[in-house]
Amino acid sequence: MLLLTLSALLFFFLLPGPSKQQFPRPCITTEALRSKQCCPLWAGDSSACGALSGRGSCEDVVVSELRNGPQYPFSGVDDRERWPLVFYNRTCRCAGNFMGFDCGGCRFGYTGEQCLQQRPRVRRNVLHLSEAERHKFISYLNLAKNTVSLDYVMVTGTYREMDNGSRPMFSNVSVYDLFVWLHYYVSRAALLGGPNNVWEDADFGHWAPGFLPWHRVFLLLWEQHIQKLTGDEEFAVPYWDWRDARDCQVCTDELMGGRSPLDPKLISPGSVFSSWKVKHTCRCTSTLGLLCDGTAEGPLLRNPGNHDRGFSSRLPTWADVEFTVSLPDYDTGAMDRTANMSFRNTLEGAIPPCFGDPVTGLGSSRELHMHASLHVFMNGSMSSVQGSANDPIFILHHAFVDSIYERWLRRHQPPRTQFPQENAPIGHNDGYFMVPFLPLHRNGDYFISSKELGYDYAYLLEPGELVSVTLILLILATLLILLILVILLTTKIFQCFHYLGFRHLLSSSIQRCSCEQERILQSEESVLL
Incomplete structure (x- = not known):
């Protein structure tokens, strides 16, 4: 494992790579912030956005002006509103299959110098990985946690606190913690000015239609960063299939860390995750009215199963998942936590999957279900929205949630128009750019099958997911009949029968008896005659 880690580190420091999201280092200077332009030079031809090579061009950002829902009553108080205009109003617009803040990379699912080669990947159940594959996955996670990102930084102050760009406020962050920060930033409360003066109901990535597309992009970008960091272009995010699980099947030292014998809330000393420190929880934002600065806040906590059963x-x-996938409408009503008979809201977990009682679809406002119930069950760092990505189980969990989203898309094949165009909570309309990604991604652009994005799920490829039970039984019956015929035929072939007609059939078509056998058979026939 040590050799694997060292080789991955060496590859990382030698590898020039395109960038995928915010905040890119070339765009955090005073000049870039004051001009509100993020159009870095592509190293391949030293032109902005690789324009000389036809990769892209620096363009004005045009945001959607369609109405948001009434849940957020403010305007002009949060940097995430009308993303990314508070920070940048000109960014790279990439051509064809090119992608990246400088158009130096490839669109999801493509590779090669000109991004013309398709590169499909299959995400597998983490419990089905070999021992070597598990070790590799854990080493990749730990490497990402302990390697500073060379391309990205995190913002530690609002644009207003930066004096409108005159005093940049950014900080280095590790590859893994970059994604912890992304999840914190999209879900944090809106800062209204001063301690305890926040608006909690301002989540740009949860409890509304953008929940599933946002986390899909999050995982795709995380996957790309691990590929770049390790040089393993075949890496695919594994998932944990938690249907009908009675306990935390991945909470072992061979995987995501067992329970510490010294303190049930801590990770076992036998796991690398016992040394991980959490960052970007909600405390600094909610109580102090400040953005988190990336300071370590303590050990990773997890106490699965010992949670408040009221939540x-x-x-x-399995039945919960099947009912959820059967719901035909992606979102309904106010398109928030109150949405009834909504696939998105049921999968996210605000309402119960009412198998057998689809009329009500409503439950206790306190209790959480489906996706959210896993967060509650973990009873630790993963149980608060803002800081939940600190726990690496978050990745496995959301990969499986994404697979359920994929099942729904394949079953119902919804048109793009089914994704809400307007009146969704702020940040969640079809045309809204996802916070805080750069390059820009619209919510509705990811209302498509994963196959169009270059990946699939192993269990969706299995015959049990694709072939009916009747067809399987028919195939098995046919194979059984063929097996019986082969056995009977083989038995007769290797015998030389005394019956002359059958002996001639064998002699002419398949096998001849030896000369000695022929003489014996002829003498026996003459006696019989």
């Missing part, structure tokens, strides 16, 4: 009575079942 989640059980983990999701």
